[in-house]
Amino acid sequence: MMTHNLIRIHEKPYSCKVCGLTFSTKGSLKRHMMTHTHEKPYFCEVCGSAFSQKHNLTIHMRTHTGENPYKCVICASAFSTRSSLERHMKIHTGEKPYSCETCGSAFSLKSYLKQHTQTHTGEKPYACKICGSEFSSDSDLKRHIRTHTGDKLYSCQVCGLAFSLKFSLKNHQRIHTGEKPYSCEVCGFASAHKSYIRIHMRTHTGEKPYKCEVCLSTFAERGHLTTHMKTHDSEKPYACKTCTLSFSRKHNLISHMMKHTGEQPYSCEVCGSAFSQKLSLKRHMRTHTGEKPFKCDVCDSAFSQKINLKAHMRTHTGEKPYNCVACVTAFSRKSSLKRHMKTHNV
Template structure:
């Protein structure tokens, strides 16, 4: 049955699952008996209630050591009591069933031992997230030998379980007369013995309930409510794991809020500046007041229970505060009710600890340089004088050929000025190094800005690099604070907020959605073409334009109209022609009722007819014309060779109109003459 949802399950998995269901049911029964709650929160409570009459037999049921107890229990309830019931500290008789699994656990622990960055606080890589994540990937690969679908979170849970069991066994050996441990992997984990005092600082998911218990045990006389404890916990906890304070029961929610409100009225328990904060006798009396309230829901509760509950609420509050920040909001129902704790110095310490941890995670070692600090300053100042290499608002910035020319000039000038003999590749590396330094300083500055801390550059000559901040990562959106690692992606994201085009031409203000189209457009403006025709040497901006131009020489017209049979060299002419068949001109004149199929024709119409502008000047005779077409026809008069030839008498004419009039003297027309020549074999 279990394999319907867990295809790879075996008998031990089934036994684990049944044991989990049974233990959760027993806890729910106990909770209902010791509180005033009437409705169970466990969804399968009624289905498993047949065990109610079997209470005595329950304690004698066979248990299978749960090698993955946290994976199952975390889905349905906290894991403390389940750990006690389904423990890995079982007798040798029960453990023989899982000899192979025991062997795997020992191998798993041995692998963990070889990765000290995961457990040794004195290791240099302990606070390096990237290295730790790589090591967790190694652990996950091993763990998938028995749990094929396991993820890194499952690995962290498993490690936390093994560590918790080891610590409990170690404590039991110290407080009892037993000499031999019963935990079969106790010796394998002895490498943690010297790390015992710092065991709570480990990176795997911390057991919040276990932390609460430890806090209670360590403060039987007086719970230490100082801010340092809260800060310490926030510093330790990297992944938030909520406890039973996140209940969905409305009655219990209301009770917790009332308990917090009562706690707020007793400042000697939480406000360090209160005069009576260090008065232990008064604080005990105030805990008795809280206990009276707590017994309304839990009649059999003791003082240590209410202390544990308050400490748990405080711990979760500070953890959540660290996660959302000082100005953030939380969906935890009692988060706002505990906001009075923000008045403590704890908040400042939380921010300081968080800031220090963030700053420490940004470890940066600049690449080695062949230049000294003074030469780096000179290079930075010279680099600033060539904006086409770094300023995206400069038109030449998007042209590879222009940037290469600029780099050649910078290379020669820098070597001459500093007396260096750097190759161009070495100069590129030096520039890349300066950009990396600037990027690192930008990250640090933004981090300090978020935490309201004064920014102090770590690079001695950073003021000479500050101009590069506009062109180095990270790029942060001022609206939603999203971070992009590419300038073009950043511009596209900014445009998504207002629906504008991300790339706008600084000359004509035309917008583009793609940076490649924008670059081609800029090339047309400055006539910086990188392709040329091999026949006529005409310069063209793209390979597409070059292919279209070559059809002028080959006479190829691949775009054919299926309606009239006309053919065209390029798709734009063909598309314009197809609109003629629809008889729906798209471009209408703003001054008259005329409409045109081409935008450029409409613009010429407005200029020539309505504005009467003659801005096309002949460079030879200075005669002015309304359009480029008329100027081109006029220039044919000044041509040294008359290109229009009569096919009957061979006479030549400068313009088409002259040839057309001459042919009529032969008693025919150009159209008839062309048709006859076409029909000849």
């Protein structure tokens, strides 16, 4: 009888008339047929997403509930699906059976290899029907589509904010937990975001990859270049109603207004000093931490502020950009010129 049951398990008497695949049960064939008919009878009551199988709806609901029933026994990471856990386990085993024939890179999953090979071929077979953007993977296209639909499937259970990408929710949750898993190997600076560490490292390396095409000034951050470009743009639509000064950015006007109101919303948790701008507080904190990220390439002197390094460099270059209008004496620092001007009673 046991032998007879084993034989029946491997029998597949139910055939799909569309593609020819065979199945051992009538229910399996019925579920398979939905891949041809595109029937999706199972609906999510939260976001309206539809699925052809009840099992897929169950897995999807975990994106709303945050349930992660599959746990890694090595590092305690948790996942919503068994396949995600299986992929994760290869991080610990180091198993990478799929190799690229072009460059030799190895991958733990066949799908990773397939996506990688497209970096060599330039192939982007997944196109957005709305804007025409092309992507190398189906998952990248799906994430992109949400920028058009506005779908935000991932919600924070603490504050209710919703996000279109799962990793965006994960990054956001660190605001609540205070977790800062990424740290600088040079000075120990820690951050909740890996991208911030990459930007921070430029304070050590001096790298400035963003260049102004007008004056060739370089910057470590794209945002700093964007701000700088406003100096070349004569348009200043944001006007101060108190003193008539105008600004190219609304943020600069808001910061300026605090000079009139006396508002200082940024406070030092160490000594209680208050500042009108967040950047001023950041510079002040270095007086407590002793951090001196700006280093001289000539003599290894270090400074807490970039402007101090710039002034110091003039001791090496001999540059004296501040000239006395009365006697033409030149100085390397503006403060030195001011002191000198008092000898002329100016």
